[in-house]
Amino acid sequence: MNKKQVPEVIQGSANVFEDLGFVPEEALNLKIRADLMLSIKRFIQSQGWTQKQAALFFGETQPRISDLINGDIERFSIDKLVMMLVRAGMDVRFEVS
Numbered sequence: 001m002n003k004k005q006v007p008e009v010i011q012g013s014a015n016v017f018e019d020l021g022f023v024p025e026e027a028l029n030l031k032i033r034a035d036l037m038l039s040i041k042r043f044i045q046s047q048g049w050t051q052k053q054a055a056l057f058f059g060e061t062q063p064r065i066s067d068l069i070n071g072d073i074e075r076f077s078i079d080k081l082v083m084m085l086v087r088a089g090m091d092v093r094f095e096v097s
Contacts, residue, residue, distance in 0.1 A: 033073050036081035036092075041069055043088050056085050
């Protein structure tokens, strides 16, 4: 691309996974898991914990916490993430409309 060409910018939707071409059901599942993982990651960071300390708190292994911190979404179910959030004392609610 030369300096005179302007790249095309396309506005994304509210779900990046849909934008990437996932079918709607899978895109929603991935978005929910990503949002839950981000909440747990923020909680761990707010506590100032190492991955080892977080692993002890959540009853997980350090490599598993590393997977979470690094966004390895395929390794976590919604159920598991909800249990971790509840253990952290967070209120988890789902809304269906």
